[in-house]
Amino acid sequence: MKIAPSILSCDFARLADEVQAVESGGADWIHVDVMDGHFVPNITIGPLITAGVRRSTDLPVDVHLMIEEPDRYLEAFVLAGADWVTVHAEACVHLHRTIEEIRRLGAKPGVAINPATPLAAISDILPYVDLVLVMSVNPGFGGQSYIPTSTAKMVRARALLDNLGSDAELQVDGGVGSGNAAEVQAAGASVLVAGSAVYGHAEGAAGGVRSIREALSQGVATSQGEG
Numbered sequence: 656m657k658i659a660p661s662i663l664s665c666d667f668a669r670l671a672d673e674v675q676a677v678e679s680g681g682a683d684w685i686h687v688d689v690m691d692g693h694f695v696p697n698i699t700i701g702p703l704i705t706a707g708v709r710r711s712t713d714l715p716v717d718v719h720l721m722i723e724e725p726d727r728y729l730e731a732f733v734l735a736g737a738d739w740v741t742v743h744a745e746a747c748v749h750l751h752r753t754i755e756e757i758r759r760l761g762a763k764p765g766v767a768i769n770p771a772t773p774l775a776a777i778s779d780i781l782p783y784v785d786l787v788l789v790m791s792v793n794p795g796f797g798g799q800s801y802i803p804t805s806t807a808k809m810v811r812a813r814a815l816l817d818n819l820g821s822d823a824e825l826q827v828d829g830g831v832g833s834g835n836a837a838e839v840q841a842a843g844a845s846v847l848v849a850g851s852a853v854y855g856h857a858e859g860a861a862g863g864v865r866s867i868r869e870a871l872s873q874g875v876a877t878s879q880g881e882g
């Protein structure tokens with residue numbers, strides 16, 4: 656399981672330090688949450704800050720675009736250093752074209768779906784993507800509670816990918832921390848995004864990553880019920 660801390664909950668006055676903190680704690684990717692005030696209510700990060708993240712680490716930079724008309728900005732984010740670019744199925748009229756364009760630009764394409772969007776909406780794009788993101792909160796803000804039905808949805812997503820023989824990553828994002836890390840791992844997730852659980856951890860961001868890693872190693876039997 657890869658751990659991808661979301662910098663959404665970090666101290667942006669100390670961006671490079673905050674990225675290095677999670678790297679020292681054993682993070683695998685850096686997750687960058689891009690919001691435009693249209694697709695979601697919040698406005699966050701653009702290509703400039705993404706380039707700052709890129710300069711702060713050698714880890715893969717994982718850009719999650721929660722924006723309308725993402726095609727207009729794909730090149731800017733790839734030029735800023737994104738290794739992975741994930742777009743929302745709900746925001747793309749011509750999703751196959753968008754996914755192919757991300758690959759042509761040199762990044763790995765991912766597709767995300769909101770909690771109320773059925774997996775059927777992405778079944779025909781699965782053979783073309785390198786990552787499927789099952790949102791476990793309604794996108795827009797960090798620090799929300801995990802929506803419990805997301806676990807069963809991930810189990811079904813994992814089965815779809817396995818049936819295809821796909822080695823695409825299955826990412827979970829929203830409300831995940833040490834209390835439910837083992838649950839999402841058992842459901843078949845391969846990349847765990849965590850923002851507030853990492854950057855809000857009492858022992859600092861490196862300790863936040865380590866506590867999730869510890870929960871993953873203990874597995875579902877011992878961590879269930881810890882909240």
Ligand code: DX5
Binds near residue numbers: 799
């Ligand atoms: C939600 C974002 C997530 C979120 C993660 O809109 O895509 O990446 O900020 O934050 P936590 O882990 O605090 O839910």
Ligand code: ZN
Binds near residue numbers: 688719
């Ligand atoms: Zn995200």
